[in-house]
Amino acid sequence: MALGRPRAFDIDTALNRALEVFWSKGFDGASLTDLTEAMGISRPSLYAAFGNKEDLFRKALDRYKTEKMAYINEALAAPTARTLAERLLFGAATMLTDPSHPVGCLSVKGAMTCKDDSLIAREELDQLRCSFETAIIERLTRAIADGDLPPDSNPLVLQRFLGTVAMGMSLQASQGATAADLMAVARMALTAWPALR
Amino acid sequence: MALGRPRAFDIDTALNRALEVFWSKGFDGASLTDLTEAMGISRPSLYAAFGNKEDLFRKALDRYKTEKMAYINEALAAPTARTLAERLLFGAATMLTDPSHPVGCLSVKGAMTCKDDSLIAREELDQLRCSFETAIIERLTRAIADGDLPPDSNPLVLQRFLGTVAMGMSLQASQGATAADLMAVARMALTAWPALR
DNA sequence: ACACTTATGTACCGTTTGGTATGAATGTAG
DNA sequence: CTACATTCATACCAAACGGTACATAAGTGT
Numbered sequence: 001m002a003l004g005r006p007r008a009f010d011i012d013t014a015l016n017r018a019l020e021v022f023w024s025k026g027f028d029g030a031s032l033t034d035l036t037e038a039m040g041i042s043r044p045s046l047y048a049a050f051g052n053k054e055d056l057f058r059k060a061l062d063r064y065k066t067e068k069m070a071y072i073n074e075a076l077a078a079p080t081a082r083t084l085a086e087r088l089l090f091g092a093a094t095m096l097t098d099p100s101h102p103v104g105c106l107s108v109k110g111a112m113t114c115k116d117d118s119l120i121a122r123e124e125l126d127q128l129r130c131s132f133e134t135a136i137i138e139r140l141t142r143a144i145a146d147g148d149l150p151p152d153s154n155p156l157v158l159q160r161f162l163g164t165v166a167m168g169m170s171l172q173a174s175q176g177a178t179a180a181d182l183m184a185v186a187r188m189a190l191t192a193w194p195a196l197r
Numbered sequence: 198m199a200l201g202r203p204r205a206f207d208i209d210t211a212l213n214r215a216l217e218v219f220w221s222k223g224f225d226g227a228s229l230t231d232l233t234e235a236m237g238i239s240r241p242s243l244y245a246a247f248g249n250k251e252d253l254f255r256k257a258l259d260r261y262k263t264e265k266m267a268y269i270n271e272a273l274a275a276p277t278a279r280t281l282a283e284r285l286l287f288g289a290a291t292m293l294t295d296p297s298h299p300v301g302c303l304s305v306k307g308a309m310t311c312k313d314d315s316l317i318a319r320e321e322l323d324q325l326r327c328s329f330e331t332a333i334i335e336r337l338t339r340a341i342a343d344g345d346l347p348p349d350s351n352p353l354v355l356q357r358f359l360g361t362v363a364m365g366m367s368l369q370a371s372q373g374a375t376a377a378d379l380m381a382v383a384r385m386a387l388t389a390w391p392a393l394r
Numbered sequence: 395a396c397a398c399t400t401a402t403g404t405a406c407c408g409t410t411t412g413g414t415a416t417g418a419a420t421g422t423a424g
Numbered sequence: 425c426t427a428c429a430t431t432c433a434t435a436c437c438a439a440a441c442g443g444t445a446c447a448t449a450a451g452t453g454t
Contacts, residue, residue: 004430005420028225029312032412042433044414049431053412108368112309115226129372157381160369164382168365171305172357175326184354185361192389201400202450229442239403241444246401250442395454402449410441419432424425 011049014039018050019060024102026113027057027121057110057121064106065128071095076135081143084136085162085193086186092166093182096173105170133159150194158194165189208246211236215247216257221299223310224254224318254307254318261303262325268292269329278340281333282359282390283383289363290379293370302367330356347391355391362386 017038021030032053036043050056071091078084096104111125140155142148149158169182214235218227229250233240247253268288275281293301308322337352346355366379 003422004428005432006422007431008420025312026309028310031410033410042431043412044434045432047413109309112223112306112368112371113225115222126372154381157385160374160378161382161385164362164365164369164386166365167368168361168363171309171364171368172361174309175323177357181357184351185358188354188358188389189361189386190389192385192387200452201398202402202452204401205450228440230440239401240442241404242402244443397454398452400449400451403447405444405446407444408442411439412437413439414435414437416435417433419430421430422428424427 007045007049009039009041009045014041014049015056015059015063018056019063019106020102022057022060022110023064023104023106026109027053028113028115054121058124061106061110061121061124061128068095068101068106069132072132076139081140081149081158082190082193084139084143085158085190088136088162089165089169089186089189090183092169093186094179096170097177097179097182104174105167108167108170109174133163136162148196150196153194161189161192204242204246206236206238206242211238211246212253212256212260215253216260216303217299219254219257219307220261220301220303223306224250225310225312251318255321258303258307258318258321258325265292265298265303266329273332273336278337278346278355279387279390281336281340282355282387285333285359286362286366286383286386287380289366290383291376293367294374294376294379301371302364305364305367306371330360333359345393347393350391358386358389 017040018035021034021038025034032043032046035053035056036046039046041049046056050059071094072088075084075087075091078087107125107128111122111129114122116122136159137155140149140153140158144151144153144155165185169177169185172182172185214237215232218231218235222231229240229243232250232253233243236243238246243253247256268291269285272281272284272288275284304322304325308319308326311319313319333356334352337346337350337355340346341348341350341352362382366374366382369379369382
């Protein structure tokens with residue numbers, strides 16, 4: 001049986017290029033022309049290999065999640081709640097300013113730059129964020145049970161604080177803040193973390 | 198001398214409608230059709246009264262700055278650095294979730310949803326943010342001189358912390374956080390504020 | 395009543411958007 | 425060498441984008 005003409009580009013590196021474009025321009029800001037030029041392929045090749053623009057974004061987001069948000073899972077595996085908070089904020093500070101890729105956070109940029117209509121990608125983003133949030137909340141409630149946090153702590157508030165600082169750091173990075181700048185913010189934010197005494 | 202045909206719409210309420218559209222959809226996300234429909238006027242009327250889309254955005258941003266970011270100036274007038282931080286974060290929490298207008302911050306949304314090319318509005322946004330930042334930094338350095346903050350405090354770090362939390366709260370609001378949610382975050386953030394001892 | 399100035403409604407401009415039809419090119423299996 | 429399956433490049437599509445030309449309508453000053 002014939003297998004057909006082999007594709008002339010590496011589907012994996014092409015997806016990486018697409019990820020970079022979405023990352024720096026957002027979903028709506030990234031045009032098909034932007035994408036195909038960065039990926040080095042033609043429009044029909046893109047559609048044959050990845051579906052449509054939304055599908056491509058989803059696949060890029062998937063790669064982003066597993067490769068660039070790994071620090072969140074590492075934070076979730078921390079032995080104590082305090083270490084979780086440290087790994088989360090310091091990890092965000094380094095990742096958001098890593099010069100090897102666009103600054104800021106794709107999920108933040110993506111959520112802001114997509115029209116309300118006709119965007120299933122938005123659900124994907126909400127779901128991604130939501131899953132991390134609940135994981136952190138569960139980890140923090142377990143920390144209270146372990147005597148790892150004061151019994152009167154509120155896991156929802158603690159999580160929302162961490163999320164707020166992390167998202168804020170994403171915007172700061174987009175506006176030119178350096179890794180050192182964000183580290184200082186992270187250190188100060190950790191000052192607010194409840195002590196066991 | 199003839200004065201010409203009077204315009205059939207109130208230029209002030211029309212600008213308010215435009216502000217709401219830009220606020221909820223961003224700069225690129227707000228199409229001319231979106232704007233004219235919300236403003237209840239035709240395209241030529243819009244261009245005759247406001248210039249072009251960028252000019253309209255600038256005027257809407259101007260109104261936003263004077264009306265909706267007033268709490269920042271009130272915070273700058275606070276007697277102590279601590280009160281400044283409180284007014285800033287609590288003010289942001291209430292403003293960002295005020296049900297009488299779109300949630301979140303126009304300057305955050307605007308900065309995220311504009312293409313790099315052909316956007317002088319971006320400069321306007323950067324300049325606006327920058328002016329508030331330097332004002333806060335100057336106020337905080339004065340606070341150190343006044344003995345209002347510990348002498349080893351770093352005004353740049355303190356400002357960046359406040360800005361990070363405020364911007365993070367804007368994103369939280371966009372994702373559905375309530376005023377109470379943001380108030381809790383603000384209270385926790387203020388825990389990190391340096392005490393005089 | 396007239397001239398003049400400005401606003402309005404319609405209909406249009408060129409460009410860019412996401413997405414495709416189509417035929418030639420390129421590989422493998424028989 | 426031939427048949428087949430798939431990708432490739434070109435050229436195109438309808439729709440939406442920001443912006444405008446043009447004729448008409450609606451006022452005011454003389």
